[in-house]
Amino acid sequence: MRNIVAFPLLLLAVILQSAVVSQVKLLSGYADLPLLVLGAWALQDRVKSAWHWAALGCIMLAFVSTMPWLVLVVGYFALVFIAQTLQRRVWQAPLLAMFSVTFIGTLFIHLLSFIVLRILGTPFVFADVIGLITLPSLLLNMLFSIPIYAFMRDLARWVYPSEEYE
Amino acid sequence: MNSRSLQTTIVFLVIGGILALALGGFFGTASRQFSSVLVEFQTWVSTRYRGIQDFVTAPRDIISLRARNAKLEADVSQLQAQVIGLQQRVSQTDILAALVDFSRSSPENTYKAAAVIGRDPSPFLHYIIINRGSNSDIRRGMPVVTNQGLVGRVDAVIADAARVQLITDPASVINVHLQNAETDAMLSGSVTGDVSLDMISQDASVEPGDIILTSGLGGGYPSDLIIGQVVTMRTLEFELFQQATVQPAVDFTRLDIVLVITNFRPVDITPLVP
Numbered sequence: 001m002r003n004i005v006a007f008p009l010l011l012l013a014v015i016l017q018s019a020v021v022s023q024v025k026l027l028s029g030y031a032d033l034p035l036l037v038l039g040a041w042a043l044q045d046r047v048k049s050a051w052h053w054a055a056l057g058c059i060m061l062a063f064v065s066t067m068p069w070l071v072l073v074v075g076y077f078a079l080v081f082i083a084q085t086l087q088r089r090v091w092q093a094p095l096l097a098m099f100s101v102t103f104i105g106t107l108f109i110h111l112l113s114f115i116v117l118r119i120l121g122t123p124f125v126f127a128d129v130i131g132l133i134t135l136p137s138l139l140l141n142m143l144f145s146i147p148i149y150a151f152m153r154d155l156a157r158w159v160y161p162s163e164e165y166e
Numbered sequence: 167m168n169s170r171s172l173q174t175t176i177v178f179l180v181i182g183g184i185l186a187l188a189l190g191g192f193f194g195t196a197s198r199q200f201s202s203v204l205v206e207f208q209t210w211v212s213t214r215y216r217g218i219q220d221f222v223t224a225p226r227d228i229i230s231l232r233a234r235n236a237k238l239e240a241d242v243s244q245l246q247a248q249v250i251g252l253q254q255r256v257s258q259t260d261i262l263a264a265l266v267d268f269s270r271s272s273p274e275n276t277y278k279a280a281a282v283i284g285r286d287p288s289p290f291l292h293y294i295i296i297n298r299g300s301n302s303d304i305r306r307g308m309p310v311v312t313n314q315g316l317v318g319r320v321d322a323v324i325a326d327a328a329r330v331q332l333i334t335d336p337a338s339v340i341n342v343h344l345q346n347a348e349t350d351a352m353l354s355g356s357v358t359g360d361v362s363l364d365m366i367s368q369d370a371s372v373e374p375g376d377i378i379l380t381s382g383l384g385g386g387y388p389s390d391l392i393i394g395q396v397v398t399m400r401t402l403e404f405e406l407f408q409q410a411t412v413q414p415a416v417d418f419t420r421l422d423i424v425l426v427i428t429n430f431r432p433v434d435i436t437p438l439v440p
Contacts, residue, residue: 015284018284018287018295023285065286066291066293066321066331067287067291117337123354124357129290133357
């Protein structure tokens with residue numbers, strides 16, 4: 001039942017992303033708060049609802065963003081898949097797993113965005129996208145990943161108390 | 167009168183006489199030095215007394231001072247909040263005044279003011295979200311401006327909000343007119359937020375500083391909205407067209423309030439495209 005916290009939390013993440021984080025630019029890139037929240041959530045070993053959260057995040061982002069919904073759905077579901085795969089393999093070093101998820105997830109979503117938008121006719125230059133959007137965004141995502149991971153870990157402990165988990 | 171009272175009387179008379187002479191200014195230097203010593207001494211005594219008094223009464227004063235300090239700090243923080251609020255209002259009033267002036271200068275258009283409440287979550291796209299929607303008669307395709315110039319056009323609308331595609335968006339293409347050169351061109355955005363001109367005829371003589379206006383061709387925008395100025399030209403003889411970099415009139419990093427031109431309906435020319 002405590003999973004209902006996904007609604008206000010993801011809503012807050014999307015609102016913050018749109019109103020605040022998107023103004024904090026490094027070159028032309030900025031951090032992706034929903035990506036970090038979903039990645040950190042999916043990395044928690046006791047979490048069973050990461051796919052639901054990803055679906056909810058996609059719906060909320062599709063409502064706000066002009067990005068084609070295909071990019072959002074494929075990107076965020078792939079992120080959860082990567083996180084859960086890594087969580088099983090690198091479970092002893094959660095921060096390393098978080099960094100890996102952030103790194104791979106950011107690159108994957110940006111590459112997907114680039115390909116889909118190019119197919120739809122937006123004239124992007126690959127070198128510009130890498131240098132001005134992807135690398136700065138990656139750096140900011142890495143910086144934000146640590147506090148967000150700590151927050152989501154505490155949240156997971158609250159949503160899935162240890163007795164219930166055991 | 168016995169000898170003792172006579173002696174006392176004489177002593178008083180002598181001291182009184184000396185005092186009278188001193189007050190009369192006859193012992194100027196001596197009396198000044200004496201008085202300065204007295205003043206210094208009194209100052210020393212007074213200072214020590216105050217110190218002792220402060221020390222003795224300190225506990226009571228600290229409590230009252232702490233209470234007063236807390237109250238003053240609360241007052242200060244409240245006033246600071248008020249100052250920030252008022253500064254924001256002043257800033258908004260300035261922006262609104264400029265927008266009102268602008269709308270008066272173009273009476274042929276009707277405007278609806280809207281606040282910018284967000285941006286697209288993806289860094290690939292340059293869109294803003296405004297707090298007016300179909301409830302305020304905002305429709306898809308309506309141009310959005312500020313008093314400085316063209317911002318973009320409405321891309322999607324819900325009841326109380328709308329999404330606006332900025333002219334800096336990589337997918338944005340606008341037909342423009344170069345006022346001085348009397349020629350048309352095509353303005354497009356980029357991932358960096360810079361805008362550039364393309365499809366300028368090789369015959370056209372375009373100079374840095376030339377004003378760029380919307381041409382109205384294609385029916386997507388009304389004509390004669392200011393976009394910016396030409397910064398640099400790029401002319402290569404072996405290319406079909408000239409290109410130019412543009413300084414937009416609008417500062418897209420500081421968009422707070424915008425105006426939507428509500429009496430303009432874009433023309434859909436899709437059926438005419440072969």
